[in-house]
Amino acid sequence: MTPVEPLDTTTAELLERFRDGKIPGLARAISVVEGERSGFQSLLHTVMAGGPQAKRVGVTGPPGAGKSSLVAAAATSYRERDERVGVVAVDPTSPYSGGALLGDRIRMNDIAMDPGIFIRSMATRGSLGGLATTTKEVVDLMDGFGFPRVLIETVGVGQTELEITAAADTVVVVLVPESGDAIQAMKAGLMEIADIFVVNKADRPGSARLVKELRQALHLRAGSALKDIPAHHGVDLGQAMKKERTTDAPATEPEGWSVPVLTTNALTNDGVDKLLRTIDEHRSWLEESGQLEVRRRDRAEGRIRDVVNRELMRIAWRRDEVVDLLREGVEEIAGGEETPYSVARRIVEVLLR
Ligand SMILES: Nc1nc2c(ncn2[C@@H]2O[C@H](COP(=O)(O)OP(=O)(O)OP(=O)(O)O)[C@@H](O)[C@H]2O)c(=O)[nH]1
Ligand SMILES: [Mg+2]
CATH class of the missing domain: 3.40.50.300 (P-loop containing nucleotide triphosphate hydrolases)
Structure with missing residues (x-):
């Protein structure tokens, strides 16, 4: 299986409580996932492996x-x-x-x-x-x-x-x-x-x-x-x-x-x-x-798309260069030089470079 990223110690400990069937472990795991806190992808990856x-x-x-x-x-x-x-x-x-x-x-x-x-x-x-x-x-x-x-x-x-x-x-x-x-x-x-x-x-x-x-x-x-x-x-x-x-x-x-x-x-x-x-x-x-298999496959496909979309957004908006282009773009639009489309295009080009 393709590794996501190694589990950090906090997530590893949490996983242990979760695996022990402790309800507080489940509640904590839910908070981590809801808050998209550090390690949540590896946590889900490990939990969903079966x-x-x-x-x-x-x-x-x-x-x-x-x-x-x-x-x-x-x-x-x-x-x-x-x-x-x-x-x-x-x-x-x-x-x-x-x-x-x-x-x-x-x-x-x-x-x-x-x-x-x-x-x-x-x-x-x-x-x-x-x-x-x-x-x-x-x-x-x-x-x-x-x-x-x-x-x-x-x-x-x-x-x-x-x-x-x-x-x-x-x-x-x-x-x-x-x-x-x-x-x-x-x-x-x-x-x-x-x-x-x-x-x-x-x-x-x-x-x-x-x-x-x-x-x-x-x-x-x-x-x-x-x-x-x-x-x-x-x-x-x-x-x-x-x-x-x-x-x-x-x-x-x-x-x-x-x-x-x-x-x-x-x-x-x-x-x-x-x-x-x-x-x-x-x-x-x-x-x-056989419909269960069909439905599960559809769901897996949808989830891959969801996660890719989310990851792409994270990657995009976390980059300083992109945030700079965004800020500049807003000014340029105000000055009548650009439109949201031309600015977005520039951002996408930077991301794909
Ligand atoms: N008469 C009657 N009332 C019902 C029945 N089922 C639920 N209720 C009442 O309808 C109201 C709404 O019930 P809920 O179970 O909260 O409905 P819900 O679909 O979960 O509502 P939301 O999550 O807010 O969309 C409550 O006051 C229930 O007591 C029923 O079979 N007959
Ligand atoms: Mg309800």
Whole structure:
């Protein structure tokens, strides 16, 4: 394996605590990575050397849909089964930290004492508006620490919602009757990213209608996917599509996973067991179909790009020569001699020299 840079003594000591399974070691490693402190790349490199192991489940959806409540319910259920679980929440409102959410489910004392669960809320978003590279790195730390399952909550606001696929193997999209109809979900690109749809707040009016609409939308999508396949082997596609649209069976994706639409009430736990079973079923499908490998490769590619972008930016803005050109350029632009484009070009030329 290509070495990154040798571990300094502080990082080596930290790694030792981390490897010992000490929660403070994990917390410290997260701070180092979040702060991009010295040695963080070597730390991640060492931790990730074994490849991904954890089952990564992303939970996304519009603000207030009940994502945190569902994640808390799921985490509680895993703990009851003695499964260790890590939670990463990109959640500006962060109900976890105050214990408001988990308080009545797991006593905060128990959580503090329980090395089997670790929750990290992050208010960070990437500089480009997507899921921050740091967030994905924290997921990797939890994986490397040995949590067999990592739940990732991201609040869906437009495009960033779609980025959950860059961190999770299984994507659960949580909607509520108030969040709009299936057409909106389609427009937002949610049909493409959802492995499982959950209509939460099933106690509220309109949830049955949303479930029905989502199922119809999924059928339509499966139908149009079918339409793209050239007709051969004498299959009557028109007939097949008609049949599919009228059945009540879940829509089948081309690769063979039927995106289910489930209902939950995160306050009473209704439907949560079924959701957890479905997540496991999706896992089995990922493994058996080879999709897990495909997704992991896509993620690896995305991560290489992320890290190269970040490294290039560091290299660029750390060079005195570049900073000088920047300062001069600002003056030249003010004097009407240059534009940001001519200045940027000069900087890039210096970097590539
Ligand atoms: N009636 C009802 N209320 C729910 C249900 N699930 C969650 N809530 C309530 O909805 C509110 C938002 O829940 P959260 O779990 O914080 O939702 P969230 O999607 O994590 O919210 P953000 O992270 O802020 O986007 C809270 O007041 C919950 O108690 C449900 O199934 N039924
Ligand atoms: Mg939340």
